[in-house]
Amino acid sequence: MTPEFLAAVIDTLLPGDDVLPSGTRAGLDPVVYASSHHAIFDVIAARAGGLERFIQADESARAAALTTVERALPEAFRALLVTVLSDYYEATAVLAALGWRTDPPQPAGHAMSEWNDAAGERLERIRRRVRMWRAV
């Protein structure tokens, strides 16, 4: 299992686009997934006809190989995907690309406008309705 092959798998899962970075560009280290998910990487390599062949394939061919493996081994594939996505969506580069802050939710929280009269005025239409609940 070479780092290049692992990186090719990760970047096929997370290719990025004009806004989001790919998995490896976001800072994910593909090698860390090798030991805990080696079985699924082995299957991917086998289905693709070898490590080098997968690496050299274009994106659509790599995606087709992964789709085949996903259908054959959905649980193992999902386990890898969950691990990779968990790392990706914690990455500073990804959160920044989404326009979201990188700090955790606390202690700062988020600013939101408090309930105000304007919102209350929108309810006047509803306040004027006749009773909606059934008396019993």
Next chain:
Amino acid sequence: MPARHEPVDVVVVGSGMGGAAFCARLSEQAKHLRIVCLERGGWIDTAAMPPWRRDWQRATIGAWASSPNLRLKAPTPSPSADYPIDDSGSPFKPLMWSGVGGSTINWAAHFPRLHPSDFRTRSLDGVGDDWPFAYADLEPYYDLNDDAMGVSGLAGDPAYPPKPPRAMPPLALGRLGMTAARGFDALGWHWWPVDAAINAVPHQGRAGCNYCGPCQQGCVNRAKASVDVTYWPRAIANGVELRPRCIVQQVVIEGGHATGVVYRDAEGREVTQPAAAVVVAGNGIGTARLLLASGLASPALGRNLMFHPAAYVRGMFKEELDGPVGPIGCALYSHEFYETDARRGFKRGVHLQVTRENIPLMQALRLEPAWGRDACQLLREEFRHSIAILVLAEDLPEAHNRVTLADRTEADGLPGVKIDYAVSDHSRRSLDFGLDRAEEVLRAAGAHRVVRLPLAPLTGWHLLSTARMGSDPATSVTDARGRCHAVPNLLVADGSLFPTVGAVNPGSTIGALALKIADDLAKDIA
């Protein structure tokens, strides 16, 4: 030979909404009683809650997942004292928390009441069963429960009988809420800001919400009411003894009389706690599991499990909304279609609930496809640009939906537990109706694309009706005062008691009902 404690007057099993409200109320109404509560989990340390940490998102699928089955598989131990549930026979997966405070630790704190008609479904609509008492009988307890928990909201909703002024103004609706309201307004339909057991402003010594978002990972500043910070300080001050990390193995029943419980304490020792009365409040699965394991003779026990079948529609908007900000379950709701209208082809109604946006990781994990170039595009289209409307329907009591024991012993010493539940044709019709209406709202609000989820599996918070109240021992487990027909000094004080469930979140009703059960017991004892 098990250790044996001195006898007490009342032993309560479970410290969640039902058990906490019951203990606080009984200890006020009958001050002379010695009350002990046994809780299988421990106290929750706010410093350990994920929202402080950079890896908080992954906690949602790990040690702080809403599902006990997911937590048990997490790479790090969960602070929740879980037991596995075989949910292979149910499309809805049970969600809960096992610790001091029960599922109020990680609930969304959406706090609606049932409607008066929910207590009379048989009389009004010929379906389900009537409750053994009316909304008016529970109303004072709803008010007491509101006071204890602290409710943000707005009085004057024509969908409900008049309620007292709410203690705090509504939580902020944000751009998401105001956008959804635009859709309801365009259609001329009802909407109203939710009643939330979350402080909009500082209240009762607890902070106001700072809209951090992940309520279901525990509330680090305690703005969200959980009973470990509302009812339990009161109960303990009144002299109730709360023993955490004590897993009750059996209610001891001898000759139609409960004599106490046997539990496994934090050190693994078996301990007997004799009591004049035993009260079980372990939710619709935990209560049924314990009572079945204890040999309670009741043909209805474990049956009629109800969840509130749920589905949702997600609308995508060009305009920028709030993102994963604010209490996830608490924006606004509509009861335009809550009451029965025979023209719809089903009885009873649906609750439409505008929820806040999920965190990026959760959004990414449920995309179809979840990886590849299309997934990137879908995520960017959705993140900070989507509104979900949750549709809750009223499922009706069906005996084949049930909790049973499995033929194995779990690590906690109790038999394994299995649930079986099927979505009925009636529920399917009501969900489809609600999905159609939710889609109309989102389109009226400006959504350029909508996505339906016809069933939302991870919404099984509402574990109800497996020890229901009634007058007939063949079809109910307890009487109107929560006393088991077969063992009158064995009581239930949680959502297991509901004969029917309406179509709204049950927390408010569980608390109110537990207060009433406590008052009834206090009167019985006096």
